[in-house]
Amino acid sequence: MKKVEAIIKPFKLDDVKESLSALGVRGLTVTEVKGFGRQRGHREVYRGAEYQVDFVSKIKIEVVLEDELVSDAVHVIQEKAKTGQIGDGKIFIMPVENAIRIRTGETGKDAI
């Protein structure tokens, strides 16, 4: 079991979500996040006064998957979230020890 976490551009969310469900992914978590990558914060100057713009608004999606699905999922995220422009985001993959469905107590594969 793996957790795939992707930071993407907000306007790409629908595309990514749709293609993930087409792939058979049954649930995912979406968060509105702010942060920075190589762009860092930058200063905007408005009429001589400086305004620090620290973060960029992005969408984070998190999904826990069976191992077999991971490479396909990563592939569609990359394909759908790509614009070729700056700030397309990143994908992180990490191992998940276990998952438990709270209502039924099912664990592992059955719980995701």
Next chain:
Amino acid sequence: MISLFSTGEVSETFQETCTEIMDYYFRRSVQESDTGQRLFRDKKPFALVALGGFGRRDLCIHSDIDVLILFESKVPSSAKKLAEDFFYPLWNLGLDLGHAIRGIKDCLSLASENLEALTALMDARFICGDSPLYLALMEKLEKKTLPKKRLTLSRWLEEQNQTRMTVFGDASCLLEPNLKEGIGGLRDYHHLLWLAKAFFHLRTPKDLETSGLLSHKEYADLENHLKFIHLVRNHLHRESARKNDRLTFDHQETIAQALAFKDQDGLLAVEQFLGQIHASMASIKSLRHSFVFTHFPGSRKNGTGPAASESLSAPFHMDQGEIHFPSATAILRDPLLLLDIFVEGVNAGRPLSLESKRLVREFLYLVDEPFRLSERAARGFLSVLNAPNALEALDQMLETGFLCAFIPEFEPIQDRVQFDHYHLFPVGRHLLQTVRHLKALHQERDILLADIFLDLPDPEPLFVAALFHDIGKTGKDHAAKGAALVRKILKRFGYDRKKMEDVCFLVHRHLLLAETASRRDLNDEKIVVQCAGTAGTMERLKMLYLLSWADGKATGPRAWNDWIANLVLELFFKILHILERGELATPDASRRMKQSMQQVRSRIGDRLSPAAREALFDGMPANYMIETAPLTIARHLRLYETLREARAKGLESAFCLEGEAEPSSGTYEVTFLARDRAGLFSDVAGVMALNNINILSARIYTWRDGTAVDIFTVTPPLDPIHTEEIWERIKKNLAETFEGRLPLSERLQQKAEPSLLSRRKTLRRQTQVIVDNSSSDFFTLIEVFADDRIGLLYKITHTLFTLKIDIRVAKIATKGDQVADVFYVVDLEGQKAMEQAKEEEIRDVLLRELSTY
């Protein structure tokens, strides 16, 4: 009883009936209780007294039932048994019962200490038992306790209102209102009643009218509104099967159905239902306000200053800090006073009196077409809107119905509710909230917003647009519809033409920034340029930004938060920069782009489906569209088709190349299309150099779908008779290069050597390289000035390629023997080269490579 209610047999009279049943139960219990009868025989009489809501005959399905067993003085020991007789059966039924057993003195001292107990006692009603006891209690309460306590009480109620405002909010404009505790809820009516009882010795609610505290109409309205809210509350209690006063979304639809609301005129039943709730609650709220204001002037925060009365201009006068009409007949003589009084209100910073509002309501019929067309009215209305404290006046205009009478376009939207989790307020209230946020801008924590606001030469169009931006919300595409409506309104006002255009623009485009920021790629220059073209001027952009902010904030926390604000701000700055630089987004540029597209459309006919064609247009960079003739764009589209077919066959490295003589200048124009990749431009430049073709100028563009379009102006091939063969050879060389079969760098090196030997000594000027990171939000600009020589362009572009830099746009120009090249570049990840070190590396490497060559 509840089942009777559900079937609709008992609905409006439910509270009455319920109270009667409970009264009946208690009377029977007293008769049947042995303990009770014994107490009477022992000359220890008692009375059963209903308190609170039970006292007011306001029992809803799951209301608490508060009962007091009242004794003369000492409570006998058998009273406990008595209470058990009365209350146990009710507890067993699962009713919420509050009970107390006290003597008269205890009741009064408790009421003196605890204001909540006092108000409960004020609502006391005799049920059965010994009535002299009850009368004695009430007399003492009225003669002794209340005179001492009523000022404290009125202050306490005022505090309670503030607490309610913070905890439950203004129910008359919340989409999940609390029917009891929210402002405008039943509590407002209770407060009014308690104040009337404490200060004017009222006994029953009906006395509000008979004593002249409220007019007949006001009391009748109040009764109707209360009836409606009680009915809704009963339904709510039944639906949630418990005492619940917050009308949450999940119950609204079912209750709307139960109350026989039907979908009509594009309004959902539930939206009409909420609209009516809000109207009722707003009316109760306003009645309490004016009641308190009229009869308890001391309870206001800012007392009346004597000077204020003098500053009032004729014909109005001030009484107890409120503005009054001179007389009703004065309004009949000059109906415009109906508007003037609001102007006076904002000027003096004072509210209208209850009586004045009543007169405004009564005389609304005088607001007719000539009234609306009068210049004085328009001027007065705008001066209200421009005033810093406009909001109070607008509120009063909305509340009295004046706003809808004066601007009939407001009527259909004012109570309109959108049944979703996104919009917090009905439209009318939302519009006023938007104005409120803008009025508070100068004290906004975010100094940038305040700065932008202060920068506006004239904020009036912004306020007007804020008040009307959703006026088209009666159907689809509300922004465009609103712009048309607002134009109609402002024409009636005789409004300044230029400002009217600004307002119409703002209303029409009020969603532009928020929608673009959340749905489009802000790193795509074309999108930002399009927005800039729509905005047109910096002033409009600034107003649009402030309107987006105020609109978002007035919608609710789901529509506006830091995250979305951050995106909108990013977009705002990018558009601002484009507008500051001009060129791409001037009105002229936008017009030319539109015209050009129109011509291309007619040229290419139906070779492409309209959808595919528009998608391609959308993906063409703005500078490409401005700098390229429509005829040429049409030709590019044809080449694009060929390329697409080739690629469909799996030829990934397919390309198109066409050379065409330009007889007028004696040069050739070469068009090259291919799938863009890093190093492509350098390969093309290299192959040209290899074939002795000197590039005089070049423009290269990348469409959004990754198609590179390069246009070169070149010297004619050395052999002018066999040009076709030369183009064929170039194509062959290109194919070889793309397939990796032609070592371009080496071949050019060999080619350069002989010329090196034979080269005349010429004066060489210093090569200059400028790396500019600040001029564009999307690209790093690299400018190169150097002496022209064969293969120079290849050298520069190849060096950039080895530096892992991707050229997106280039402008190559040759003047005499000097070249001035500008490259718009990003790194291989599409990123501007931001770091200082990278900038320096680019400059150093380019200078080194060019000097050794």
